[in-house]
Structure formats: structure tokens, C-alpha cells
Amino acid sequence: MDPPSRCFHCGLPITPASAVRGQIAGGERHFCCHGCAAVCQAIHDAGLDGFYQRTPDGEVFGPPPQLPRQLEFYDLDEVQQEFGDISSDERELQLAVEGIHCAACVWLIENGLSAMPGVTDARVNLTGRRLRLRWDNGRLRLSRILRRLGELGYAAVPYDPGAAELGLQRRNRALLYRLAFAGFAAMNLMWISIALYAGADQGEFRTLFHWVGWLLATPTLLYAGGPFFAGAWRGLRQRHLDMDLPIAIGATITYAYSLVVTLTGQGDVYWDTLVNFLFVILLGRYLEAMSRRQAVSATQRLLDLQPRAATVLRDGEEALVPMRAVRPGDQLLIRPGERVPADGLVEQGSSAVDESLLTGESEPIMRGPGQPVVAGSLNGAGALRVRVTAVLRETQLGRILHLVEEAQASKAPIQSLADRVVPWFVGATLLLALATGLFWWRADAATAVLAATSVLIITCPCAFGLATPMAMAVAAGSAARHGILIKQGAALERLSSVTRVVFDKTGTLTRGQPRLVALMDARGLWRADETGEPLNASRQHWLTLAAALEQLSEHPLARALTAFAREQGLVDMNLTVADVRMEPGRGVVGRVDGQVLALGSAAWLQSLGIALHASLESPTDWPRATLLHLAVDGREVARLLLRDDLREDARAAVDALLAAGLQVSLLSGDRQTTASEIAKRLGGIEAIAEVLPEGKSAVIAGLRAAGQRVAMVGDGVNDAPALVRSDVGIALGSGTDVSMASADIVLTGNELVRVPQALALARRTLGIIRQNIGLSIAYNLVMVPLAMAALITPLVAAIAMPLSSLAVIGNSARIGRIPKLFKI
Amino acid sequence: MEVIYGLIPGMLLLGLAAVGVLFWAARSGQFDDLEGDGQRILLDDDIKPDDPRRFPGADVED
Numbered sequence: 001m002d003p004p005s006r007c008f009h010c011g012l013p014i015t016p017a018s019a020v021r022g023q024i025a026g027g028e029r030h031f032c033c034h035g036c037a038a039v040c041q042a043i044h045d046a047g048l049d050g051f052y053q054r055t056p057d058g059e060v061f062g063p064p065p066q067l068p069r070q071l072e073f074y075d076l077d078e079v080q081q082e083f084g085d086i087s088s089d090e091r092e093l094q095l096a097v098e099g100i101h102c103a104a105c106v107w108l109i110e111n112g113l114s115a116m117p118g119v120t121d122a123r124v125n126l127t128g129r130r131l132r133l134r135w136d137n138g139r140l141r142l143s144r145i146l147r148r149l150g151e152l153g154y155a156a157v158p159y160d161p162g163a164a165e166l167g168l169q170r171r172n173r174a175l176l177y178r179l180a181f182a183g184f185a186a187m188n189l190m191w192i193s194i195a196l197y198a199g200a201d202q203g204e205f206r207t208l209f210h211w212v213g214w215l216l217a218t219p220t221l222l223y224a225g226g227p228f229f230a231g232a233w234r235g236l237r238q239r240h241l242d243m244d245l246p247i248a249i250g251a252t253i254t255y256a257y258s259l260v261v262t263l264t265g266q267g268d269v270y271w272d273t274l275v276n277f278l279f280v281i282l283l284g285r286y287l288e289a290m291s292r293r294q295a296v297s298a299t300q301r302l303l304d305l306q307p308r309a310a311t312v313l314r315d316g317e318e319a320l321v322p323m324r325a326v327r328p329g330d331q332l333l334i335r336p337g338e339r340v341p342a343d344g345l346v347e348q349g350s351s352a353v354d355e356s357l358l359t360g361e362s363e364p365i366m367r368g369p370g371q372p373v374v375a376g377s378l379n380g381a382g383a384l385r386v387r388v389t390a391v392l393r394e395t396q397l398g399r400i401l402h403l404v405e406e407a408q409a410s411k412a413p414i415q416s417l418a419d420r421v422v423p424w425f426v427g428a429t430l431l432l433a434l435a436t437g438l439f440w441w442r443a444d445a446a447t448a449v450l451a452a453t454s455v456l457i458i459t460c461p462c463a464f465g466l467a468t469p470m471a472m473a474v475a476a477g478s479a480a481r482h483g484i485l486i487k488q489g490a491a492l493e494r495l496s497s498v499t500r501v502v503f504d505k506t507g508t509l510t511r512g513q514p515r516l517v518a519l520m521d522a523r524g525l526w527r528a529d530e531t532g533e534p535l536n537a538s539r540q541h542w543l544t545l546a547a548a549l550e551q552l553s554e555h556p557l558a559r560a561l562t563a564f565a566r567e568q569g570l571v572d573m574n575l576t577v578a579d580v581r582m583e584p585g586r587g588v589v590g591r592v593d594g595q596v597l598a599l600g601s602a603a604w605l606q607s608l609g610i611a612l613h614a615s616l617e618s619p620t621d622w623p624r625a626t627l628l629h630l631a632v633d634g635r636e637v638a639r640l641l642l643r644d645d646l647r648e649d650a651r652a653a654v655d656a657l658l659a660a661g662l663q664v665s666l667l668s669g670d671r672q673t674t675a676s677e678i679a680k681r682l683g684g685i686e687a688i689a690e691v692l693p694e695g696k697s698a699v700i701a702g703l704r705a706a707g708q709r710v711a712m713v714g715d716g717v718n719d720a721p722a723l724v725r726s727d728v729g730i731a732l733g734s735g736t737d738v739s740m741a742s743a744d745i746v747l748t749g750n751e752l753v754r755v756p757q758a759l760a761l762a763r764r765t766l767g768i769i770r771q772n773i774g775l776s777i778a779y780n781l782v783m784v785p786l787a788m789a790a791l792i793t794p795l796v797a798a799i800a801m802p803l804s805s806l807a808v809i810g811n812s813a814r815i816g817r818i819p820k821l822f823k824i
Numbered sequence: 825m826e827v828i829y830g831l832i833p834g835m836l837l838l839g840l841a842a843v844g845v846l847f848w849a850a851r852s853g854q855f856d857d858l859e860g861d862g863q864r865i866l867l868d869d870d871i872k873p874d875d876p877r878r879f880p881g882a883d884v885e886d
Contacts, residue, residue, distance in 0.1 A: 054867065103863030126860030177847055184843045188836065205828060212832055 007032035008052075009040045009153075011060035025049060035064045039153035046112055046152075054104035064153035065098040071143040073320050074158060080142070083158040089138040090120070095131040095146075099154040100124065112152050113145065131156060172289045175227075179286050182224035182279040185216045186272075192216075193272040201268070210262040213271030220275050221255055224282060246426045247281060250456050257453045267450060273797050280805045284466040287473040310341040313385065326391050334384045340377045343395040344386035345370060351382030376717060381582060400693075400717055400738075421773065422464070429459045436788045447790055454787040458797055459780050466805055467772035470812040475765040478815060483733075483749035484758050491744035493769070495728045495762035497709055501657050501755065502688075502700065503650075504714035504722075505668035505678060508732060509752070510644045512715075514557055514626065516564040518641040519543070522613070528564070540570055542638050546630055548575040549590050549597050557626060558588070560642050587628070598631040605629050605636065612636050646681065649753045654682045656756035663708075667691055667699060667722075693718035697725040713755060715739055730755060761815075768815055772808045779804040 007014055008029040020031040024044050031037040043051055073079060080086045084093045099105070106124040109131065113122035118140030123132045135145060142158075149156045192209050200209055228251065231244030251274055258269040312321050313331045323341055326332070331347065334340055340353070352364035355377040364380050367373050373386055375395040392398055437452035472489035479486050486492055503509050519526045519539055526539060535543070547565030550558035565571055580590035587600015589608070598608055605612065612629065613636040628640040657664050665686040668675040675689035691699055700722045703710045712719070712726035715734065720742040723729030731743035734750045747754045783800055786792050849855065 103860070103867060106860055106864060107867045124860060125857040126863065127857045173850060176850060180843055180846050184839050188839055191835075205825070208829070208832070212836075215836070 007036050009036035010064075036153075039064050039151065042151040043108065043112075043153075046115065048108055048111055048152075051104050051108045054107055056102060056104075059102060061099070061101045064150075065155040071146045072141075073143075073322070074146065075141050075143050076320070076322065078325075079322055080158070086137075089136055090134070091137050091142075092132065092134045093142070093158045095133055095156040096159040097124070097129050097131050097149070097154050097156040100126065100129045102126075105154070108152060109149065109154065113148065116140065116145065116148060119145065130159075172286070175282065175286050175289055178224040178226070179279070179282045182220055182275060182282055185220040185224075186275045186279045189213060189216050189272040189275050196269075207262075207265065210258075210269050210271075213269055214259065214262055217255060217258070217271040217274055220278060221251060224278050225251055227285070228278075228281070240423075246422075246429060246459075247277075249430070250459075251278060253453055253456050257449065260449075266446065270453075270797065273801060276802060280466065280802065284469045287469055290473065311335070323392065326388060328388050328390060328394075330388045332386045332388060334373075334379045334386055336379060336381050336383060338379050340373050340375055340379060340386070342375050342386075342388045342392075343372065343390040343397075344388045345372055346384050347387050348385035349383050351384050352380035354378040354380060397717060400720060425459075425464065429456065432459075432784060432788065436790075439788075440790060451788065451790040454790070454792040454797065455784060458783045458787045458792055458800065464773065464776045466808045466812075467776060468769055470809055471765050471769045471772060471815060474812050474815040475761055479758065479761055482754065482757065483747060483751065484754050484761070485733075485746040485748060486758075487744050487746070491728050492758075492762045492765055494709070495711060495745070495759060496766040498662065498711045498728060498759070500663040500665060500703060500708045501711045501713065502665045502667050502703070502722075502726070503654075503752075504696075504712070504716070504719050505666055505670065505675065506644065507715045508713055508719075509650045509666060509678065509682070510646055512644065514560040514642040515645050516560060516640060517643045517645065519638055520641075521638040535568065539638070540568070542630060542632070543568070544570040544572050545575070545592050545595070545597055545632070546599055546640070548572060548577050548592050549580065549588060549599060551577070557628065557642055561628075561640070595632050596634070599628055599640075602627070602629055605631055610634050610636060646678065647752055649751055651682055653752035653755050654685060656753065657759070658683060658685075660756060660759060662759075667696060667712075669693065694721070697721035700725045711755075711759075713752070714743075730758070765815055768812055772811055775807050775811065776804060779807075 005014055006012065009031055012032045014030055014032045020034055020037045022029050022031060022037045022041065024040055029037075029040065031040065043049065077086055080091070080093070084091065097109070100109070103126065106126055109124050110122050113119050113133070118136045119133070120136060121132070121134040124130070125132070133145065135142070146156055192213050195205070196209055200206060225248070228244045228247045232248035235245050254270045254274045254277075258271050258274065261267040261269050310321060310323055310326050311333045312319050312326060313333050318333060326342055332342065332344065336351070346367050346369050348369060350366065350368035353367045353373055354364045355374060367384070372389075373379075373384065374397065375390075376397040390398075393402065433452045433455040436455050437448045440448035440451050468489070472492060475492055476486045476489065506512055515528070517528050519528075519535075519542075521539060521542070523536070523538075526535065543561075543565055547562045547570060550561050562571075575593045576591075578591045580588065582588045583600065583604065586604035587598060589596070589598040589600075591597070598605055598610060602612060608631075610631045626642045628642065629636055630638045630640060654664050663686070664682075665688055666675060666679050666682070667688050668678075669691055670689055672687070672689040675687040679685045679687035688699055696719060700710055700712055704725075704727070710726045711728040711730060712722050713730045713732075714720075714723055715732040717738045719731075720738045723731060723739060723742040728745065729743035730745045730747065731739040732750045733740070733746055733748040740746050745758060747758075779800070783792070786796075
């Protein structure tokens with residue numbers, strides 16, 4: 001029987017190279033990776049095998065997410081008090097959880113945690129991917145619970161209920177209440193209106209119905225209409241006509257007119273028009289708020305998964321403290337693989353440090369005693385003791401963040417299309433109403449007031465007010481399902497008119513991690529990308545040995561080598577590895593299977609007294625690749641080439657953008673030759689190279705000054721200022737939290753092909769918005785002359801208004817399906 | 825038709841009561857997790873293999 005082709009735990013396809021077999025529950029099961037196997041084992045050990053019966057068939061979810069490091073950090077009281085009440089041992093927290101996808105996860109988490117002694121209550125919120133946890137801090141540490149969640153395949157961290165998301169939720173809730181009240185009033189007023197149209201306006205109940213209308217309309221105007229009055233007042237104070245003003249004026253005049261009619265008993269009331277109008281506009285606002293919340297809460301979740309702590313050495317004792325408590329002059333311990341939390345000078349130890357987050361330079365840099373390290377860089381294989389010179393805002397990273405904040409503050413608020421038209425629309429409406437009033441004034445005052453009011457009511461900006469938010473809400477919802485998070489609707493509008501897309505190179509167009517691309521030995525050259533040629537036995541043997549030697553190293557090159565060996569199925573666990581000595585920046589030497597292996601730079605091998613194999617081909621057509629020499633028992637046998645490769649979909653994304661008629665550039669800190677080579681492989685796009693990190697935003701500003709509309713795609717801290725500076729900033733979800741916070745759009749799946757897709761969606765959405773505005777203008781062109789001719793009765797107004805709104809809503813729903821990938 | 829003088833306020837009061845109930849429900853967090861609560865109702869405890877309630881042949885072990 002063939003082994004199953006899909007992972008038992010996550011349902012992803014299994015590649016033969018990475019397959020893991022596990023004996024679980026007496027049967028053999030196949031997994032795509034060790035992570036899934038470990039999670040499955042943990043689930044079985046907890047007696048929760050029912051999880052697999054509860055997952056929907058064919059449901060695929062990714063391998064378990066990475067746990068944040070330093071979970072003990074969350075045990076500190078001063079940390080927990082940021083998230084909730086810690087006065088007693090009975091504590092309650094809200095956690096943001098990565099990895100929840102269906103009801104089976106809810107069951108697994110709740111049952112898995114409730115079984116822990118000390119957990120009193122665990123309740124998962126599936127919609128918000130959150131967990132409410134109550135536990136007894138005297139019996140159980142929080143980090144223990146978080147680790148247990150990790151074993152079950154979820155990453156969770158506490159999050160702050162007072163954060164932006166909940167503030168937003170409170171505002172949304174207030175909006176929902178207002179919407180509900182307006183809906184209630186609108187429904188009841190319908191009955192009153194029907195009675196009046198059916199003839200009650202001639203009978204004894206006329207006055208009663210008018211007053212009932214007043215009774216319903218008054219609280220609706222004051223309570224549900226509150227935001228519009230506040231907005232109109234704000235707009236007046238800032239000398240800026242926006243949508244709220246005509247809504248407020250129209251509502252007030254309608255109300256005043258109807259009240260006069262009710263008091264004098266002359267004419268028709270417009271209570272129903274008023275209330276329906278408020279209801280429909282509120283509906284538009286609510287939809288807008290919902291779509292925005294969706295995007296914000298998803299990015300918030302991504303940001304919340306980043307811990308903030310440092311290990312401080314005080315009198316030789318290690319202590320984990322929150323970053324805020326670290327002072328310049330403290331001594332920090334930075335373990336291999338940890339992020340450097342503050343700027344400082346190395347006092348002890350040496351290690352290759354990856355500063356790509358700040359500089360975009362993918363090669364790690366050696367740092368030893370007396371040399372500086374910067375916050376945000378990633379420590380390689382060695383432990384470092386660092387004397388802090390600057391913390392938080394004072395660090396280089398903090399200064400970049402400061403730049404970002406400044407750029408954000410100076411960025412003019414985007415005027416959406418509707419916002420630009422609205423002042424004219426409002427002005428025209430007011431003028432027309434005034435003209436109508438003056439014209440009829442000569443006939444008689446009552447007709448004049450009626451006609452002028454009808455103009456104000458019938459030009460109801462309803463359809464206008466709904467045109468943009470409705471389309472944006474549909475677009476944002478559709479985008480979110482495809483891994484595109486739109487943080488603000490207006491970004492979509494700017495994206496539709498972009499003329500140039502600028503990609504950051506390292507980590508965006510490329511993976512940001514080197515891969516093995518070629519191998520040279522006495523028989524010639526083997527290229528990894530030419531899939532046709534299999535590795536022969538001797539090459540397989542060399543690679544197996546090299547991978548065994550490197551398996552303990554954290555260096556990116558070593559990781560690339562072991563990853564390649566795993567892909568090819570060249571992992572031999574039975575090899576004995578001994579006497580391994582790593583020389584940071586040079587190479588590694590050790591005894592594998594009895595043979596002495598050395599792997600490293602040419603100069604280092606020569607210093608060990610190993611002669612280089614003269615006839616081995618030294619490739620010249622691989623710019624910017626790293627060459628490693630492998631020697632066995634003092635003789636060079638092979639050379640390995642490793643390079644940071646393009647993402648698979650980079651070419652497809654660039655092609656689609658070029659096909660859509662956009663200019664595409666690549667922005668990089670690398671040498672011009674390297675950047676040009678990458679640009680050539682992407683179809684000859686423009687390469688802007690040798691740009692210092694702080695120069696990136698200047699490049700974007702320069703492009704914009706030349707009249708281009710620029711979208712920037714990036715992932716690192718050093719891209720953040722450029723993301724803010726561009727017309728539309730697009731960040732990868734795997735990027736740093738800074739870049740995600742600075743961007744307008746986040747691609748959660750890190751797929752570059754989503755960029756042309758977002759563009760297509762943006763163009764389509766804007767088309768729909770234009771149609772919507774056209775519809776509402778057409779409606780106004782028909783109705784306004786009628787109103788000016790004093791031909792509009794309340795009945796006509798009551799029918800025409802909802803119809804115009806419905807047309808807009810129906811039209812917006814057509815966005816629903818995201819356009820095909822390459823059809824732009 | 826005088827009954828209308830009583831009916832209309834009655835209708836308004838009932839309507840207001842319904843709105844009040846909605847507010848209360850929203851405030852007490854009933855709309856916080858529409859997906860989860862809808863699914864949770866279907867999640868029951870595992871039935872042990874030796875449980876008499878178990879269907880014969882309902883073996884889902886793979």
C-alpha cells in the first residue's frame with residue numbers, strides 16, 4: 001500500500017524528502033514535517049484523538065506556527081498587569097491565538113487546557129481567534145499554559161484589551177445601537193406612512209399620526225443622527241465640507257419642516273423620509289466600519305505575536321526583564337538565534353549577526369568584543385554579552401521608527417473620490433434649494449418652503465454617501481478572503497491609479513534565506529534548478545556528510561545546506577558526528593563517520609593546510625553567490641554554491657504588473673551588478689541599486705516628485721519609511737511588525753502574485769464606485785428638476801430615496817468575486 | 825376606531841422593548857463570536873469505544 005500523500009495532521013501534501021513517519025496510537029501515520037508529528041503525538045497523549053474526527057474532511061491547515069521565544073517573560077507580574085488584573089492569584093487574560101481555523105480547534109484547545117490542573121476556564125472565540133483564559137496563578141504559571149498550547153499546535157500571547165481593536169469595537173457597537181434604533185423607528189414609521197397614504201391624512205387621525213411620527217423621529221434624529229451633527233460641526237470648524245454637513249442640513253430642514261406641518265396642520269409630513277434616510281446612511285457607515293475592523297484586527301493579531309523582553313545579567317545572575325526596564329550600562333546576555341533587544345557593544349563572545357532587518361543586507365556580519373550590535377538584528381550561532389548603549393527610542397531601530405511616525409503624521413489625509421465631489425455637491429444643492437425658494441416666493445410662501453425643502457430632501461446624498469463605503473466594504477471582504485488585508489479603504493482607491501510598483505529586493509522579491517543552487521566536483525557542475533539531472537551517488541554522499549556536519553549550526557548557510565539535504569532525502573541519522581569546531585565567519589570542521597570534514601571559505605581551508613583542487617570549475621556566472629569548499633581528509637572534493645533565490649511567484653507577479661501597463665522597479669542596497677542581474681531575470685525591469693536604508697524613502701519621494709504614483713512593496717524595518725512615503729505601502733505578513741504597521745495593505749500569505757490581484761481588485765472597485773456616483777448623479781438630475789418644479793409629493797420622495805440607495809448597494813455587490821489572477 | 829389611541833403607544837412600547845433586548849444582548853457579548861457558538865453546540869464529548877450508546881459499526885478509526 002502506498003503511504004498517504006497528505007499529512008495526517010495538517011493535510012498538506014507530503015514531499016518524499018521531508019516525510020516523517022510516526023508510530024502513534026498503534027498505527028503508522030505520515031506527516032509533512034516534524035512539527036506536525038510532534039503536535040499529533042501531543043494530541044494523542046492528551047487523549048484528544050477526537051480532534052481528527054472533528055476536522056472537516058479535506059480541510060487543510062498549515063503546519064503549527066512558531067512559538068514566540070521567552071515565554072517566561074509573560075510570567076512576570078509587571079508584564080501581566082498590562083493585559084489584565086493581577087491583584088489575586090485568580091487571573092483572567094485575553095490571548096491572541098495563531099493557528100485556529102475551525103471548530104475542531106475550539107474543541108481541542110478548550111479540552112486540552114481544561115485538563116490542566118490550575119486552569120479554571122478556557123473559552124475560545126472563533127471569530128476573533130482569541131482565547132479567554134482563567135487560571136490559578138498560584139498553581140500554574142502562564143508560560144506553562146502557553147507552552148501546552150504550543151504542543152497542541154497553536155501560538156498564543158496575551159493581548160491588551162484596551163488596544164486599538166477594542167476601542168474600534170466599542171465605536172462599532174455604538175454605531176450598531178444607533179443603527180438598530182433607526183431601524184426600529186423606520187419600520188414603525190412605515191406603518192404610519194401607509195396609513196397616511198391610504199387616506200388617513202384626510203380623516204380624524206391625521207393629527208395623531210403626525211404626532212406619532214414626531215415622537216419617533218425626534219429621538220432618531222438626536223440619537224441616531226448624533227454622529228452626523230458632530231461630524232458636520234467638526235467639518236465647519238475645520239472649514240472643510242464633507243458628507244456629514246448635507247446630511248445634517250437635510251435632516252434638520254426636513255425635521256423642521258415636518259414639525260411646522262404638524263403644528264399648523266397644513267401640508268404633508270416627511271418623518272418617514274427623514275428616518276429612512278438616517279437608517280440607510282448609518283447602514284453604509286456600519287459596513288465601512290466592519291470592513292476596516294476586519295483588517296485592523298488581523299494585523300493587530302500579527303503584531304501581538306512579538307514578545308518584548310531581554311535577559312539581563314546582574315551580579316552574575318540572569319534575569320528576564322521587560323524591555324522598558326533595561327537601562328544603558330546594563331549587561332545583556334543574547335543567546336544564539338535571539339533578536340538583539342538594544343544597541344550595545346559586545347563585551348564577550350563572538351557571533352555572526354544578521355542585520356538584514358535594518359540594512360537589508362542578507363549576509364550575516366561577524367561581531368566580536370568591542371564591536372557594536374544594533375537592536376533588531378538577529379544573533380547567529382554564538383552567545384554574546386553586550387553592554388547596552390541605547391534602548392528603545394534611542395536605538396537605530398527606534399530612530400527609524402521615529403522617521404516612520406513623522407512621515408505618517410506629515411502624510412496628508414487621502415481625499416477619496418467621493419470626498420472630492422461632495423463639497424461641490426453640497427454647494428450646488430444649497431444654491432439650488434435657495435434659488436427654488438426665491439422663485440416660488442412670488443407665488444406663495446408655503447409652496448416656496450415646500451419646494452426648497454423637497455430639493456434638499458430629494459438630493460439626498462444617500463446614494464452618494466453609500467457609493468464609496470459600500471463598494472469598499474465588499475472589496476475589503478473579498479480581498480481578506482484572498483489574503484489581502486486592506487487597512488484603509490482609500491488605499492484601494494490610490495492603488496487603482498498607481499503608475500509604478502517598487503519592490504524591495506531582499507526578503508521581498510527574494511526569500512531572504514540562501515539556498516543551494518549548484519555543486520561542482522571533479523565530474524563537472526550540477527545545478528539545482530535543472531531538475532532533469534539527478535544527483536549521482538558520490539555527490540549525494542558528500543552532501544549527506546556536509547549536512548550531518550552542519551546540522552547543529554544556526555548559521556543561515558548551514559541551515560540552507562541542511563534544508564537542501566532534507567529536501568533531497570539525504571539525512572542520515574546514523575552518522576556519528578564528533579569534534580565539531582565552528583569558526584564563525586570562516587567555516588566548520590569536524591569528524592563525520594570517521595572522516596575529517598572541513599567546510600568553509602577557500603582562505604580558511606588553505607590555512608588548515610588543505611590544497612585546493614585546481615581543476616574544479618570556479619563558476620563566474622553566479623554573481624552574489626556564496627562559495628563553500630568541502631574537503632574530506634585534507635583533500636578538496638567539492639564546491640557548493642549558495643544563493644538567496646527569488647521567490648517562485650516573483651516573476652509571475654512582475655509579468656502581471658507589466659502586462660497591466662505599469663512600470664516596475666526593484667530597490668536594493670546591493671551592488672548595481674547584483675541588482676541588475678536580478679532585474680534581468682525578472683524581465684528587464686528597472687533596478688535602483690546601492691541605496692542606503694535611509695535613502696529608500698528619498699527614492700520614493702523622488703519618483704513621486706517626478707509625477708509618478710508609487711506603490712512600494714517591502715517587508716523590513718528599513719522599508720518602513722518608504723512604505724509610509726509611497727502612495728500605497730504594501731507589506732508582507734512575514735515581515736516585521738514595523739513594516740506591517742506602516743503599510744496600507746498587508747499580504748498575509750506572503751504571495752507576491754497578490755500584488756497584481758490587489759491592483760485588479762482596486763481598479764474594479766474604483767470602476768464600481770464611479771458607476772455608483774454616476775447612478776446617484778443621474779438620479780439627482782432626474783429628481784431635482786421635478787423638485788424645483790414643486791411636483792414632488794412625500795410619496796414620490798419616500799419611494800425614490802430607498803430606490804436610489806438600493807441601486808447603489810446592488811451594484812456594489814458585483815465586486816464580490818475577485819478578478820482572475822492575470823486578467824487585469 | 826378609538827382603539828387606535830391605545831394600540832399605537834402599545835406598538836411603540838413593544839418595539840422599544842425589542843430594541844432594549846437587542847441592546848442588552850449586544851452588551852452582554854452574545855454577538856462576540858457568532859461562528860464559534862454556532863459550532864460549539866455541535867461539539868459533544870467523545871464516546872468511549874466500550875460505551876453502550878455507541879452505534880455498532882460506527883468505527884471511525886483509520
